[in-house]
Amino acid sequence: MELTLNRSDYLQVGVTSQKTMKLLPASGRRATQKVVVGDQDGVLACFGIKKGEAVPVFKTLPGLKIARLELGGALNAPQEKIFVATGSEIRGFTKRGKQFLSFETNLTESIKAMYVSGSDLFLCASYIYNHYCDCKDQHYYLSGDKINDVICLPVEKLPCIIPILACQDRVLRVLQGSDMMYEVEVPGPPTVLALHNGNGGESGEDLLFGTSDGKLGIIQITTSNPVHKWELRNEKKRGGVLCVDYFDIVGDGVKDLLVGRDDGVVEVYGFDAANEPVLRFDQALSESVTSIQGGCVGKDGYDEIVLTTYSGWITGLTTEPVHKESGPGEELKINQEMQNKIASLRSDLEHLQLKVIQERERYQQSSQSSPAISAAPSFSVNDKFTFDKDDASYSLILEVQTAIDNVMVQSDVPVDLLDVDKNSAVVSFSNSDLEANENFLLATYRCQANTTRLELKIRSIEGQYGTLQAYVTPRIQPKTCQVRQYQIKPLSLHQRTHFIDHDRKGEGIFKSDNISTISILKDVLSKEATKRKINLNIAYEINEVSVNHTLKLIHPKLEYQLLLAKKVQLIDALKELQLHEGNADFLIPEYRCILEEADRLQEEYKRQPAHLERLYGMITDLFIDKFKFKGTNVKTRVPLLLEILDSYDHNALVAFFDAA
Numbered sequence: 001m002e003l004t005l006n007r008s009d010y011l012q013v014g015v016t017s018q019k020t021m022k023l024l025p026a027s028g029r030r031a032t033q034k035v036v037v038g039d040q041d042g043v044l045a046c047f048g049i050k051k052g053e054a055v056p057v058f059k060t061l062p063g064l065k066i067a068r069l070e071l072g073g074a075l076n077a078p079q080e081k082i083f084v085a086t087g088s089e090i091r092g093f094t095k096r097g098k099q100f101l102s103f104e105t106n107l108t109e110s111i112k113a114m115y116v117s118g119s120d121l122f123l124c125a126s127y128i129y130n131h132y133c134d135c136k137d138q139h140y141y142l143s144g145d146k147i148n149d150v151i152c153l154p155v156e157k158l159p160c161i162i163p164i165l166a167c168q169d170r171v172l173r174v175l176q177g178s179d180m181m182y183e184v185e186v187p188g189p190p191t192v193l194a195l196h197n198g199n200g201g202e203s204g205e206d207l208l209f210g211t212s213d214g215k216l217g218i219i220q221i222t223t224s225n226p227v228h229k230w231e232l233r234n235e236k237k238r239g240g241v242l243c244v245d246y247f248d249i250v251g252d253g254v255k256d257l258l259v260g261r262d263d264g265v266v267e268v269y270g271f272d273a274a275n276e277p278v279l280r281f282d283q284a285l286s287e288s289v290t291s292i293q294g295g296c297v298g299k300d301g302y303d304e305i306v307l308t309t310y311s312g313w314i315t316g317l318t319t320e321p322v323h324k325e326s327g328p329g330e331e332l333k334i335n336q337e338m339q340n341k342i343a344s345l346r347s348d349l350e351h352l353q354l355k356v357i358q359e360r361e362r363y364q365q366s367s368q369s370s371p372a373i374s375a376a377p378s379f380s381v382n383d384k385f386t387f388d389k390d391d392a393s394y395s396l397i398l399e400v401q402t403a404i405d406n407v408m409v410q411s412d413v414p415v416d417l418l419d420v421d422k423n424s425a426v427v428s429f430s431n432s433d434l435e436a437n438e439n440f441l442l443a444t445y446r447c448q449a450n451t452t453r454l455e456l457k458i459r460s461i462e463g464q465y466g467t468l469q470a471y472v473t474p475r476i477q478p479k480t481c482q483v484r485q486y487q488i489k490p491l492s493l494h495q496r497t498h499f500i501d502h503d504r505k506g507e508g509i510f511k512s513d514n515i516s517t518i519s520i521l522k523d524v525l526s527k528e529a530t531k532r533k534i535n536l537n538i539a540y541e542i543n544e545v546s547v548n549h550t551l552k553l554i555h556p557k558l559e560y561q562l563l564l565a566k567k568v569q570l571i572d573a574l575k576e577l578q579l580h581e582g583n584a585d586f587l588i589p590e591y592r593c594i595l596e597e598a599d600r601l602q603e604e605y606k607r608q609p610a611h612l613e614r615l616y617g618m619i620t621d622l623f624i625d626k627f628k629f630k631g632t633n634v635k636t637r638v639p640l641l642l643e644i645l646d647s648y649d650h651n652a653l654v655a656f657f658d659a660a
Contacts, residue, residue: 058097210241247294
């Protein structure tokens with residue numbers, strides 16, 4: 001069934017955090033639902049929609065940033081009590097806006113994640129989990145890595161309380177009381193958790209997870225072992241998952257999966273006969289989607305997907321058609337309503353413009369009469385620096401509540417900036433004095449008007465570690481900028497594993513197919529131990545076979561890149577021949593194929609400008625490190641190695657490594 005949804009922007013609040021918008025249950029059988037949302041200014045607002053306009057129900061005063069918003073109530077009853085997390089405090093409000101709870105927790109950090117189930121409250125700071133029942137402390141757990149989300153399996157379906165933590169180190173930690181029952185490894189850092197179908201499925205044990213690299217999956221959380229049911233790979237390379245919900249938007253009696261991503265993409269997945277997800281609808285917005293819910297808000301009888309964006313826009317994707325069949329009287333009424341709305345917006349705009357002019361004149365007069373200092377305007381930056389193991393690169397996403405003017409990127413270690421299709425900014429590079437400034441990279445991205453989100457791709461070199469800095473300047477007056485720092489780690493292209501022998505004490509054993517990995521670890525550990533005055537004994541065992549094995553792993557990548565470079569070099573000459581002869585029929589099939597695929601080959605070569613050089617660098621490091629462990633310096637033989645690579649033959653390369 002084809003799904004058509006039409007967009008309607010309702011209103012804008014302040015900058016929003018992840019999972020800070022909900023729809024209250026409908027008060028009557030055919031009544032529309034109210035929207036409740038919290039923003040980073042600390043304002044909690046509730047409103048309904050009447051004739052396309054937002055009608056406020058209540059609005060609180062500003063305060064501390066609202067980090068999470070959940071609905072609660074008695075079990076098996078409508079969930080219409082509103083709970084918000086601000087700092088280390090939990091506040092509760094009725095659907096009319098009356099505050100009935102102010103619970104100051106014993107957490108020393110701000111609350112990052114929250115889940116409410118009946119009288120049970122599950123809270124998480126960065127590393128600490130606490131369980132409260134009727135505001136009394138019950139259980140506590142210290143996580144080994146940052147906690148991104150928390151949820152509890154439905155207590156009405158299971159005999160005991162089973163909370164689950166989504167942690168940054170790519171695991172779900174399943175708890176019972178203050179103890180961890182077991183860990184479940186997932187394909188990426190989990191950012192959001194939800195009960196499958198809204199209730200955990202028939203067993204109550206089915207859990208949906210979304211990851212920061214855009215993957216989705218369902219795991220059955222049993223009391224003994226987890227069961228992986230399905231996993232949705234992010235084949236289209238879309239953004240990370242920030243929010244999910246279940247709602248029957250298609251209207252076939254089966255709840256659909258609604259997904260909001262940090263690149264602004266909204267997706268609707270239906271389920272086939274085998275209960276596997278099938279994409280039914282997708283739409284891209286210009287900024288990240290922080291919350292998503294299905295319900296009926298704009299008009300009775302028309303379901304819709306309500307979502308909030310990072311900058312605070314509350315938007316509906318509704319099943320109500322834009323153009324309906326209507327008589328002359330109805331058409332006149334619609335036109336009159338539209339004209340009234342436009343006139344109202346024009347009046348508001350003129351009023352705001354007049355107010356800006358008055359305030360500017362006031363400021364000018366005050367600055368002439370007395371020394372006045374311009375206050376630097378504050379603005380919020382939402383950033384994410386993540387590793388993409390598929391193409392061995394880092395993705396840096398910068399999002400600002402207002403339009404970005406420019407972003408300057410600086411690094412004190414060698415890194416490459418890669419092309420990003422979604423990026424329309426103009427980049428320029430600056431030369432710098434490496435000895436004086438240690439600026440291996442200094443680049444400026446000049447953004448087009450109304451750009452609020454910028455995505456960069458960066459590839460680092462293993463063994464060279466330091467800091468990457470981004471200076472973000474928005475289009476506001478007076479000019480001001482924020483600096484964000486990101487650490488480039490020594491083993492920056494490696495990923496954590498979770499298979500660890502806990503019986504060993506005071507020692508670590510590192511194994512790798514690549515000698516260069518061991519060499520980097522040895523150098524970094526020695527340097528850090530010396531800096532901290534720690535006595536460290538390092539022993540190593542080198543298997544000669546591993547060198548040839550690593551060369552064998554690199555071989556297909558190197559061969560492909562060399563062939564790609566040769567094909568690209570031939571394109572101009574082949575095009576000239578084709579132009580001279582009038583066609584390409586006289587060419588051999590291989591050359592004709594190159595001409596047919598010329599655009600794709602050039603685009604691929606453009607995306608990977610330094611890939612071949614990096615593979616050369618890996619082989620050179622492997623050669624140097626092989627003999628470094630034997631106490632031999634072979635740097636003088638590197639030019640000969642590069643000559644062999646230029647006329648590449650795998651057997652000749654292996655023979656050179658063995659003979660040296």
